[in-house]
Amino acid sequence: MVFNTLVVDDSAVMRKMIIRTLHLSGVPLGEVYEAGNGQEALDVMADHWVDLALVDINMPVMNGEEFIQRVRADDETRDLAIIVVSTESSETRINQIRAAGADFVHKPFTPEQLRDTVLRVTGVSDGEPHDMEAAGGGGFDF
Amino acid sequence: MTVDVLKRGYTEKQVAGIAEMVLSNRPDDLLITYALGSCLGLCIYDPVAKVGGLIHLMLPSSQIDPGRAATNPERFVDTGVPLLFREAYKLGARKERIIAKVAGGASMVEAGRADSFQTGKRNYVTLKKLLWKNGVFLKGEDVGGNVSRTISLYVASGEVVVKSNGESKLL
């Protein structure tokens, strides 16, 4: 199976960092969509099937909390695998996130921390070949 | 976890001295480097080709001494790490299979002198930047603190053992 993946963050650079980590983690990715806030993410999901979403909390227009509530309230989307990737450090909010069935990665994260959570959530075992080409960034030195 | 290193088999011990590296594709070999303080010991291993490499890195950037970097690239993180990978490729290792583990990068304070250069942390940050740039994750690490460490890699199995304060553990 491949994971159609949606990365939701108001920072374009953060979205690219997350996508790079996904490719390097060896998760079999299908389509990778990007959205700058919760509303844009809902718009993407209205048109495309998504298996996995990585979602920021602090965003303009619609924040990640509301996005998750909307996704969980809709029969079509309620089973979406969600990983919140946020600077959020409030236990109150992190508990709410987990209660909504989402995983949590705290910013700043190391690439390894994000990879570990992505592998756990997707159930993909480690050691599969990395997709170096698709990871983007620059040329490699080695 | 304490590991009885002596029970693990090897017949040849290949030692990487300070600012040196060793590589091997012989299953009888143990690669080892001693006395990592602020230095980093980086192990890479390809479990399919059964190729291992170990480098003892001293300083973060070759920019402070390009002349030295030309003759001894193993000394610096930014020149030594690419060299280690390229040499491993020559023995048949493939980048997408490589498992990387690191130990060291301690803050070594001697006789009350503050560690104002923070060489250990600089080494580690430089390594992380280089690995991110080149799309390599660390599979294990034992870094920081103020202990001296020894790291070894068993070429047969890829197991990495870190020893500090008389305690051994698998990384």
Next chain:
Amino acid sequence: MENPTTWKLREAAASTFEQLGFFFPDEEPYDEQLEAPVAAVARVRFRGPIGGVLELRLAGDLLGPLAQNMLAADVPPDHATCLDAFGEMANVICGNVLPALVGSQAVFDLEPPEVSTDPQAWPRFEEITAYAVFGIEEGRAEAVLHIAEGAEVVAS
């Protein structure tokens, strides 16, 4: 001795530069680093048990290298992307420092970062709650915390 609020701001900023920016934050900057001109300022407004602004300043030629590090790119990206990268750094530092100040139960709302390359883009704060500076490569980063409301909640 450094007060706890300054220490927490320093910790949040240092770990963010290290992990997200792939820069070594030198807590004892040297003269050339301290003299580098400010190249960009980012502000993040926050509301919650305390309200105020987190400001991040970047001095020297670091805007491009920061984005380049984050993206693992060979060359610095376009200007807008560089500002985006810098703004995200401010957002992450802000989100980390606030619960450290008032406890992990508190809930904050952070506004999206505003970024400018004009050092005088905003009026100076009348009062600064905490300040931290780091040497980074040939330049520096400064984190400034301004608490406008609820400062009495902050445990010291």
